[in-house]
Amino acid sequence: MDLKVILGIVLAGILSNNYALLHFLGTGAVLENERSSRRSLTLGLGTTLVMVISTLITWPLNTYVLAKVPYLQTMVFVLVVLMVVEIIHVIAKNILDNYCKSDFVKFAINGAVLGLCIHNTHDEFVTAIVTSAAVGIGFMLTMTVYAKLKSTLVDEEAVPPTFRGLPIDLLTAGMMVLALLALNFKF
């Protein structure tokens, strides 16, 4: 796999293949996020790590074991994700607890991680790993930018009362989607 392809996958992970904004996977985790940019970045990095390690385990499992029992795919994948999240949490407990107030475990088990593991089963192994890292970076950037946008740009007082809360959050995310779609046309 040459550098051009890797760069293409990374760009796609951030733009056209953005899980949280365009595929609606892990959107709840992003919309719910009210942490500072630094905390969001730490959580995003942790989630990226979970995505890559989970793919490293689920891809061979799916190819060599689950091919004969496909109905167990979701259960096995959830178990693997859960295990990976717990192991990362145990290893990096101090860092994660300082930055994420110990909510890493519940945060990292989200639709984006499981959806990515399932999507990756259709790709080659190396492509799947690069895609996981790219999607993770896209997820991390989305979360950080959205947290920053929400805390600095949205003035709740200026918003009509009925649009305060979730509606204005959704419209903010919608504007990010429009920006991503515009960038997709550009590239």
Place this chain on the structure above:
Amino acid sequence: MKKGTKTSYLLKGTPSILLVLGAGFVMASSTDIRAALGMGAAVLIAMLLSSIVISALHKIIPAYAKLPAYLMIITGFVSLISMFMQAHFPNVVEMLGVHLATLAVSAVVYRDAEEVADHNGEATSIKTALVTGIFFTVVMVVCALIREFFGAATFWGKPIAFMQDYKISAIAGAFGGYLVLAIVMAIINKITKLHHHLDEEEEN
């Protein structure tokens, strides 16, 4: 029973928190009414069955094993629902794609299990699961109606002749998902506030 209790229970306090957590699958499955109904039924049944089992078992599951145990119970039911739908409604499963499987790790179902089923008996858990499930189904179907009619100019997958020249394809896309859900949520906010206002007036 106080007049309007049912509506108030449905609309007071919980909708925005619930919709934030379930925003992903609401927007993903609201491109088509059939998908919205399928996802609504899946959410309702998954919540209902997992709530019953968790509320029955929560006393014997140790605190440190609650997260994996609850997730496995929910995943088991989601897998069963997925297999059932695959056998009887393959088109709907195709429309929902990976979102049906990701229901297993959905914060809506898990939080319902953790906050309601873990602290209450079967009756309360069933009631909450039913109300939340129906609420999600209604929101998804309303969003799907708007997105299908204005975005794809179709209803139940069938083209609407007079709308063909006026459809706005952006509404059927990702941006439309955010826009339509924001508008629907704003309407729910308005109704909720109206109810709060009426309740306060009634109390006074």
